[in-house]
Amino acid sequence: MLLNQHLVEAFVSQAIVYGDYEADDAIYIQNQLLRMLNAKGIDTSSASPLSQDVTANDIAQHWIAQAIEAQCIDDALYMKEIVEAQILDLITPRPSTLNRKFKDAYQQSPQAATDYFYDIAKRNHYVKEDAIANNINYEVATEYGDIEITINLSNPEKDAKQIAAAKAAPATDYPMCALCLENEGFKGSVTQAARTNHRVVRLNLGDQTWGFQYSPYAYFPEHSIVLSEQHTSMQINKQTFINLLDFIEQFPHYFIGSNADIPLVGGSILSHNHYQSGKHIFPMDNAAEIERFRIKAFPDIQASTLNWPMSVIRLKGKDREILINAATHVMNTWNAYSDDAVHIKAYSDEGERHHTVTPIARYRADNYELDIVLRDNQTSDTYPDGIFHPHKDVQHIKKENIGLIEVMGTAILPGRLKDELQQVKAYLLGKRDIDLGQHQTWADEMAQVHEFDQHNVDEIVDKAVGDKFKRVLEDAGVFKNTEQGQQAFKRFIDSL
Numbered sequence: 001m002l003l004n005q006h007l008v009e010a011f012v013s014q015a016i017v018y019g020d021y022e023a024d025d026a027i028y029i030q031n032q033l034l035r036m037l038n039a040k041g042i043d044t045s046s047a048s049p050l051s052q053d054v055t056a057n058d059i060a061q062h063w064i065a066q067a068i069e070a071q072c073i074d075d076a077l078y079m080k081e082i083v084e085a086q087i088l089d090l091i092t093p094r095p096s097t098l099n100r101k102f103k104d105a106y107q108q109s110p111q112a113a114t115d116y117f118y119d120i121a122k123r124n125h126y127v128k129e130d131a132i133a134n135n136i137n138y139e140v141a142t143e144y145g146d147i148e149i150t151i152n153l154s155n156p157e158k159d160a161k162q163i164a165a166a167k168a169a170p171a172t173d174y175p176m177c178a179l180c181l182e183n184e185g186f187k188g189s190v191t192q193a194a195r196t197n198h199r200v201v202r203l204n205l206g207d208q209t210w211g212f213q214y215s216p217y218a219y220f221p222e223h224s225i226v227l228s229e230q231h232t233s234m235q236i237n238k239q240t241f242i243n244l245l246d247f248i249e250q251f252p253h254y255f256i257g258s259n260a261d262i263p264l265v266g267g268s269i270l271s272h273n274h275y276q277s278g279k280h281i282f283p284m285d286n287a288a289e290i291e292r293f294r295i296k297a298f299p300d301i302q303a304s305t306l307n308w309p310m311s312v313i314r315l316k317g318k319d320r321e322i323l324i325n326a327a328t329h330v331m332n333t334w335n336a337y338s339d340d341a342v343h344i345k346a347y348s349d350e351g352e353r354h355h356t357v358t359p360i361a362r363y364r365a366d367n368y369e370l371d372i373v374l375r376d377n378q379t380s381d382t383y384p385d386g387i388f389h390p391h392k393d394v395q396h397i398k399k400e401n402i403g404l405i406e407v408m409g410t411a412i413l414p415g416r417l418k419d420e421l422q423q424v425k426a427y428l429l430g431k432r433d434i435d436l437g438q439h440q441t442w443a444d445e446m447a448q449v450h451e452f453d454q455h456n457v458d459e460i461v462d463k464a465v466g467d468k469f470k471r472v473l474e475d476a477g478v479f480k481n482t483e484q485g486q487q488a489f490k491r492f493i494d495s496l
């Protein structure tokens with residue numbers, strides 16, 4: 001296999017503009033490309049197979065397809081990703097350069113710094129905009145305001161060969177996990193993501209070093225991860241509020257939040273302490289305040305409950321120290337709070353902790369805001385998956401843990417739903433011989449209350465998915481939006 005000279009020249013010029021290279025590095029870069037692609041030399045006789053304004057990523061994709069065709073690299077997803085990350089590393093500044101330029105840009109503004117970093121992450125295909133564009137997104141109006149639905153179709157499917165190879169691969173503990181800083185520049189393997197082109201900005205939060213990186217398969221604009229330098233488990237405590245507000249003070253144009261630190265009510269990774277941030281207004285941000293109150297010991301902090309399916313206390317203030325102490329007080333009170341009347345229990349009989357919070361921080365209208373979402377991870381005989389977890393009758397839409405992003409009103413739903421909902425729609429339009437499996441009861445219920453035709457089926461089913469997600473969030477709420485639930489919420493607030 002030979003690499004087209006015009007493409008090599010186009011790629012090299014981008015490596016010089018965007019990477020850490022100069023004109024004298026051209027031959028060196030060319031030889032790196034030959035090595036990565038197992039190519040034999042340069043084709044100087046053919047015209048360019050791609051258009052003039054081609055990006056480095058376009059060229060990389062072209063070469064990878066060519067190399068697979070020529071059997072120079074294995075036709076396996078993980079191998080393509082490793083080669084892609086290595087090639088696009090050449091147009092990416094070294095970590096030290098990137099960190100220095102990020103700091104320089106920050107002198108101009110926090111947004112200039114994040115724009116600088118985000119542009120690099122998109123350009124070197126670490127953030128996979130093309131894959132993210134496959135997601136299905138829409139909004140549904142509810143009594144809590146508009147909620148957001150995303151059917152996640154961005155993650156590439158692993159083929160059977162790769163799944164088998166991953167099973168056979170020996171266990172490894174380097175990097176310790178997918179969030180560890182040791183992933184920066186890591187080659188990857190059949191079980192570990194290709195990260196040669198991955199970069200992490202170092203931040204100081206709570207007098208400790210934290211990493212800041214973008215998420216390859218973003219769920220919202222500039223979806224980023226803030227991670228502990230150490231591989232230590234998720235923890236929600238006073239230090240969390242300090243770190244979140246340190247971040248917001250440095251990047252007031254972003255929100256930041258954390259998943260919970262106990263099983264069932266948080267995200268999928270409990271083993272490495274991390275937060276999620278980004279530039280997005282979530283449905284919960286816009287939730288109306290329903291009851292304003294003051295916490296006795298913190299008269300300067302405005303507190304309120306929200307018109308929201310989950311139980312949230314919003315705290316606002318100008319003084320960070322006081323806000324952190326008020327949030328810590330709410331969290332500590334909740335972590336020790338039980339109310340038999342509404343099945344809320346802080347500790348199991350064996351002393352295991354059931355309570356934690358999902359915290360979210362933002363800066364708005366000259367105030368720091370902390371939303372503290374109350375969580376309880378008990379199970380029972382009636383609800384073996386979790387009392388405050390999606391119940392059986394809504395699990396056909398969502399059965400996973402309700403983490404930070406869902407809490408804020410953005411449903412990330414499994415990709416399987418794309419085809420399954422098409423089946424549901426076909427059924428509702430009269431193809432009654434389809435077996436809808438777990439969606440059958442739901443479809444039959446809809447068929448009873450609506451007359452379906454080609455024009456209304458999408459709208460009605462999309463809305464019904466939104467209503468199911470609303471129920472998912474209501475299931476996860478500890479104080480229900482009923483008279484009994486709201487009285488119980490009031491008792492908790494009075495205890496503050």
Ligand SMILES: [Zn+2]
Pocket residue numbers: 176177178179180181230231232271272
């Ligand atoms: Zn880790």
